[in-house]
Amino acid sequence: MKYSNKEEFEKVNIFGTGVPNEKFEKYFIGNSFLNFLVEPGKTPIFLANVTFEPGCRNNWHIHQAESGGGQMLICTAGEGWYQEEGKKAVSLKEGSIVNIPAGVKHWHGAKADSWFSHISVEIPGVACSNEWLEPVNDEEYNNL
Amino acid sequence: MKYSNKEEFEKVNIFGTGVPNEKFEKYFIGNSFLNFLVEPGKTPIFLANVTFEPGCRNNWHIHQAESGGGQMLICTAGEGWYQEEGKKAVSLKEGSIVNIPAGVKHWHGAKADSWFSHISVEIPGVACSNEWLEPVNDEEYNNL
Numbered sequence: 001m002k003y004s005n006k007e008e009f010e011k012v013n014i015f016g017t018g019v020p021n022e023k024f025e026k027y028f029i030g031n032s033f034l035n036f037l038v039e040p041g042k043t044p045i046f047l048a049n050v051t052f053e054p055g056c057r058n059n060w061h062i063h064q065a066e067s068g069g070g071q072m073l074i075c076t077a078g079e080g081w082y083q084e085e086g087k088k089a090v091s092l093k094e095g096s097i098v099n100i101p102a103g104v105k106h107w108h109g110a111k112a113d114s115w116f117s118h119i120s121v122e123i124p125g126v127a128c129s130n131e132w133l134e135p136v137n138d139e140e141y142n143n144l
Numbered sequence: 145m146k147y148s149n150k151e152e153f154e155k156v157n158i159f160g161t162g163v164p165n166e167k168f169e170k171y172f173i174g175n176s177f178l179n180f181l182v183e184p185g186k187t188p189i190f191l192a193n194v195t196f197e198p199g200c201r202n203n204w205h206i207h208q209a210e211s212g213g214g215q216m217l218i219c220t221a222g223e224g225w226y227q228e229e230g231k232k233a234v235s236l237k238e239g240s241i242v243n244i245p246a247g248v249k250h251w252h253g254a255k256a257d258s259w260f261s262h263i264s265v266e267i268p269g270v271a272c273s274n275e276w277l278e279p280v281n282d283e284e285y286n287n288l
Contacts, residue, residue, distance in 0.1 A: 014220075014238040037218075042269045043243045045189070045216060069229065072179075072189060074218070074263065076158075094158040101188045121265070123188045 001093065002079050002114035006110040009115040012094070013077040015049035017117075018056040027132045030056025030109075037119065052080060057141065059111020060085070062102075068125025069102035072132060073118040080116035081144055082108045083136075089144050092116070102128075107136050112144075145237065146223050146258035148198060153259040156238070157221040159193035161167025161261075171276045174254075178214070181263065190266040196224060201253020201285065204229070204277040206246075212269025213246035217262040224260035225288055226252045227280075232287050246272075251280050256288075 003009035008019060018035025021028070033051040040046060063070050073082065075096040082098045083089035085105040092098065093110075098118075100106055103127060110116035124130075147153035151214050154161060160180025161231065165172070177195040184190060217226065219240040226242045229232040229249040236252075242262075244250055246269060254260035266272075 016239065037241045038243065038277065044212065044214060045215060045265065047216070047218070047241065068188065072187060072191070074191070079270065097181045097191065099182065121189065124268070 002111065003077070004113055004115070006115065009078055013051060013069040013115075013117050015076050015117065015119060017051045018049065021050070024058075027059045027061065028056060029135055030060075032056050032058070045124065047071050048120050049076065049117055050120055051115065051117040052110035053108050054114055055112050057081070057136050058107050059135045060105055060107050062133070063100060064129045064131050065102040065125035066127040068123060069128040070104075070123045070125070071100045072121040072123065073098040073100070073108065074116045074118075074121060078116040079111045079114040080109055080118070082106065082113060099137070105133065109136075112142065146255065147221070148257055148259070152257065153222055157195060157259075157261050159220050159261065159263060161195045162193065165194070168202075171203045171205065172200060173203075173279055175202050176202070189268065192264050193220065194264055195259065195261040196254035198254050198258055199256050201225070201280050202251055203279045204249055204251050206249050206275040206277070207244060208273045208275050209246040210265055210271040212267060213272040214248075214267045214269070215244045216265040216267065217242040217244070217252065218265060219260075219262045222260040223255045224253055224262070225255060226250065232269040236262070249277065253280075254261035256286065
């Protein structure tokens, strides 16, 4: 369900908006927010809720790994998009699940007219790193 | 937030109630439901939404593994309990996260007066199996 109003969205964003995602802001268009759901290193899998303001999306990127790795998204509130290179963007809403294998170039983010949150599930692997690439083209995004 | 009414609960159970959890019903007191969020074997981590009717809980059990294994719970709707042997029960609601290491005897389920759902995140490991034990004592449960 779409939420253009932040206060209304916060009521359904049950995993929390958290704090401005300053560490990664250079890889995003628009403002995103990060809420750690577990302490890094304390659980076998790291979970964080990522919130995107309307129009916000991350740049194209690849989860690199020698083995394993990648990410799963558990969409928790609002509406957004996920796109793999060479494929049509997939519409996401609360309840949607996305599996992002290591090595696949992709981006994700909010719809232009809605806040959006997903839990990021970091898949364990060997020598995992993020390769950040170019921003998602405005014209392509605005035509979604 | 507590939901005693199934119809009201369904409105907020965004990951879906799914089907009666017949395969495991012998290990539960009360009725539980299972909604696969991914196809088994198609993603690096298996995710399912488990729903418990009010008063429903699983028996004490242990996630056994030679290495890795265990489970994380992402609580998505309603209110419930998680208890490890020898510790006080922990109250859960939408937004709560539980980390259940392999080898730890525990149970989880709904509160007596509320529906409850959590996503089960199955942690990969070697030689993983579930060891099902005795039911949670009615008197202990009713005193929570």
